[in-house]
Amino acid sequence: MSYQNWLNYLQAAEKNSMISGRARKVLYKFPDGRQMAEEYNMDTGIVQRRAWKSKSNKIMGESEWEIELGDEPRQLNWSGNKPPGSGEETDSLAGGDFTLRESNTAPLLTKRITKKNIEWRIRNMPYSLDTYSVTADPEKRAIVVRTSNKKYYKVIPVPELDRCGVKPAQESLSVHHQFNTLIITYQKPDILCEMEAQVLLLLKNVDTETDMDDLLKGLMAK
Amino acid sequence: MAETEKIEVRDVTRIERIGAHSHIRGLGLDDVLEARLVSQGMVGQKDARRAAGVVVQMVREGKIAGRCILLAGEPSTGKTAIAVGMAQALGTETPFTSMSGSEIYSLEMSKTEALSQALRKSIGVRIKEETEIIEGEVVEIQIERPASGTGQKVGKVTLKTTEMETNYDLGNKIIECFMKEKIQAGDVITIDKASGKVNKLGRSFTRARDYDATGAQTRFVQCPEGELQKRKEVVHTVTLHEIDVINSRTHGFLALFSGDTGEIKQEVRDQINNKVLEWREEGKAEINPGVLFIDEVHMLDIECFSFLNRALESDMAPVVVMATNRGITRIRGTNYRSPHGIPIDLLDRMIIIRTVPYSEKEVKEILKIRCEEEDCIMHPDALTILTRIATDTSLRYAIQLITTANLVCRRRKATEVNTEDVKKVYSLFLDENRSSKILKEYQDDYMFSEITEEVERDPAAGGGAKRRVEGGGGDAQPMEH
Numbered sequence: 001m002s003y004q005n006w007l008n009y010l011q012a013a014e015k016n017s018m019i020s021g022r023a024r025k026v027l028y029k030f031p032d033g034r035q036m037a038e039e040y041n042m043d044t045g046i047v048q049r050r051a052w053k054s055k056s057n058k059i060m061g062e063s064e065w066e067i068e069l070g071d072e073p074r075q076l077n078w079s080g081n082k083p084p085g086s087g088e089e090t091d092s093l094a095g096g097d098f099t100l101r102e103s104n105t106a107p108l109l110t111k112r113i114t115k116k117n118i119e120w121r122i123r124n125m126p127y128s129l130d131t132y133s134v135t136a137d138p139e140k141r142a143i144v145v146r147t148s149n150k151k152y153y154k155v156i157p158v159p160e161l162d163r164c165g166v167k168p169a170q171e172s173l174s175v176h177h178q179f180n181t182l183i184i185t186y187q188k189p190d191i192l193c194e195m196e197a198q199v200l201l202l203l204k205n206v207d208t209e210t211d212m213d214d215l216l217k218g219l220m221a222k
Numbered sequence: 223m224a225e226t227e228k229i230e231v232r233d234v235t236r237i238e239r240i241g242a243h244s245h246i247r248g249l250g251l252d253d254v255l256e257a258r259l260v261s262q263g264m265v266g267q268k269d270a271r272r273a274a275g276v277v278v279q280m281v282r283e284g285k286i287a288g289r290c291i292l293l294a295g296e297p298s299t300g301k302t303a304i305a306v307g308m309a310q311a312l313g314t315e316t317p318f319t320s321m322s323g324s325e326i327y328s329l330e331m332s333k334t335e336a337l338s339q340a341l342r343k344s345i346g347v348r349i350k351e352e353t354e355i356i357e358g359e360v361v362e363i364q365i366e367r368p369a370s371g372t373g374q375k376v377g378k379v380t381l382k383t384t385e386m387e388t389n390y391d392l393g394n395k396i397i398e399c400f401m402k403e404k405i406q407a408g409d410v411i412t413i414d415k416a417s418g419k420v421n422k423l424g425r426s427f428t429r430a431r432d433y434d435a436t437g438a439q440t441r442f443v444q445c446p447e448g449e450l451q452k453r454k455e456v457v458h459t460v461t462l463h464e465i466d467v468i469n470s471r472t473h474g475f476l477a478l479f480s481g482d483t484g485e486i487k488q489e490v491r492d493q494i495n496n497k498v499l500e501w502r503e504e505g506k507a508e509i510n511p512g513v514l515f516i517d518e519v520h521m522l523d524i525e526c527f528s529f530l531n532r533a534l535e536s537d538m539a540p541v542v543v544m545a546t547n548r549g550i551t552r553i554r555g556t557n558y559r560s561p562h563g564i565p566i567d568l569l570d571r572m573i574i575i576r577t578v579p580y581s582e583k584e585v586k587e588i589l590k591i592r593c594e595e596e597d598c599i600m601h602p603d604a605l606t607i608l609t610r611i612a613t614d615t616s617l618r619y620a621i622q623l624i625t626t627a628n629l630v631c632r633r634r635k636a637t638e639v640n641t642e643d644v645k646k647v648y649s650l651f652l653d654e655n656r657s658s659k660i661l662k663e664y665q666d667d668y669m670f671s672e673i674t675e676e677v678e679r680d681p682a683a684g685g686g687a688k689r690r691v692e693g694g695g696g697d698a699q700p701m702e703h
Binding site for chain 1: 356378382383384385386387388389390391392393395396413415417418448449
């Protein structure tokens with residue numbers, strides 16, 4: 001039940017920070033070769049996006065970013081294999097230049113963090129609320145979504161809880177369904193909020209042009 | 223319906239052709255590396271086979287790099303057969319590159335480049351990689367093609383597991399894969415997301431009663447569980463040369479069509495070596511050194527030999543097996559004579575395995591095996607005669623006679639080759655001895671016989687008889703000036 005490991009891991013990383021629009025972007029380069037990018041909202045101090053890049057396993061060229069949190073920047077003619085913005089072939093994709101992609105009616109999972117909750121939205125889910133069974137599985141350290149009509153199944157890992165050594169609990173879960181979207185809300189445990197505050201304090205020492213106090217104020221006023 | 227039949231790739235039963243060494247299935251050794259007299263297509267040559275068995279063991283352990291083994295012996299004493307046997311004994315996992323000494327003289331590539339490519343083809347790398355695959359049972363598949371017959375195809379497939387179901391849009395390339403694998407509803411398949419490779423695992427048990435009759439090779443499997451997309455660890459086996467080629471294509475896709483790799487820059491190779499070593503440290507890759515076999519090694523010239531000297535010192539070098547049938551002869555590209563036509567400094571790094579001529583009994587065994595390989599039933603008397611021919615002329619000639627005698631025998635609608643057939647083909651086809659004898663007798667009737675000094679200088683020009691008698695002394699190999 002401690003987030004010390006995670007803090008140490010972040011501490012060890014080489015950090016770069018910049019501000020673009022109303023967001024502060026931080027790039028971590030960890031000693032083990034992995035990289036993490038985070039985007040904080042300057043108004044609320046909440047992390048909007050987070051992505052990971054593992055060490056390149058190819059001889060030449062880089063591996064791609066994997067998004068842990070936040071929306072994937074979607075485009076028309078989205079390829080499904082290559083994340084958009086990786087350059088080349090974005091416009092030739094209409095001609096069937098992809099190998100395989102999920103159809104655009106397939107359910108789409110996104111994750112978001114708010115001040116008090118972790119939220120997942122699964123779009124393109126037309127079935128009524130009683131179809132779903134959403135359970136917290138402490139064994140798998142994940143949240144499992146099942147459907148009684150066997151149309152959708154997903155094991156959603158919760159890395160935030162792993163980082164502070166907490167297992168997901170059923171009591172903190174709540175589920176809503178509206179506008180073809182299934183919304184799963186998980187109430188953050190106190191220790192997670194504490195960890196996030198600690199991370200922000202850590203980031204305070206990272207050089208940026210803007211003052212971090214602004215950012216912190218929003219969070220401390222909670 | 224007619225449309226689907228047209229595009230179907232017809233599966234032709236492959237006709238296995240019978241090559242000179244296709245009867246060899248291994249080295250014919252038992253567990254303690256003792257050679258059995260007749261086993262796995264190998265006959266006799268016990269010492270050489272035992273030695274080759276030790277080499278195979280050395281390669282399997284994979285610890286020692288850059289060793290060199292020379293198979294030396296008279297013509298048709300089974301040098302290439304032993305090399306093929308080694309390849310078979312090593313199995314498909316270990317890379318075994320076979321080349322002939324004269325292959326390096328290409329106009330497109332320098333000699334050393336050809337050699338280093340061959341060396342790198344013989345080093346395998348097993349790379350462990352985590353990839354995303356989609357594994358599920360096909361519920362429905364739709365492929366639409368435009369009425370004109372050509373153009374973009376549009377495809378959709380619905381896959382399911384016991385828990386879920388998803389629709390996918392198919393790209394053009396993967397549609398081809400689906401059609402090639404003849405995927406239909408009820409099949410359980412995996413798709414590698416990165417490469418788009420489609421693999422059919424079998425048919426789902428729930429669809430077992432769709433048809434009254436199924437082929438013997440139809441496998442029934444359970445419908446997969448859980449999520450459709452999974453992360454799986456897969457192991458690729460590639461050779462260093464393949465990694466080189468993929469990473470040296472600086473000219474884009476055009477190099478793909480021309481097929482030839484051209485010269486690969488040393489920087490690229492160094493970079494790849496470093497990366498592979500790095501992976502090995504991290505436990506992501508395993509190096510799997512194999513064997514490079516160079517037949518007719520006396521055809522290499524002095525430059526190649528000195529290049530090999532250096533190349534064998536690298537810790538990424540494979541075990542090199544060479545074969546030669548020359549005795550003391552000139553090293554190509556020089557005027558120096560040396561044993562086997564190989565410079566002494568390279569010979570010093572080698573261990574030499576000698577093959578000895580076959581005894582009559584062994585020759586008979588080999589001919590018997592060849593008869594079986596060519597589906598030819600031979601009368602014991604005919605076999606005795608053939609053995610006699612083999613000892614008098616050469617084993618290769620006798621093996622040629624098996625094929626021809628079999629044809630003659632079939633002409634007279636018999637099933638068993640008898641002595642008459644063998645005698646007939648013996649008179650129809652000359653062996654090299656008889657041919658050169660005739661040449662010597664009727665030398666004057668052939669063209670250009672009036673140029674006398676030419677004849678005197680090279681009396682063996684017509685046939686190989688003279689050269690054979692000389693054994694390994696031959697200066698007969700051409701030399702560039």
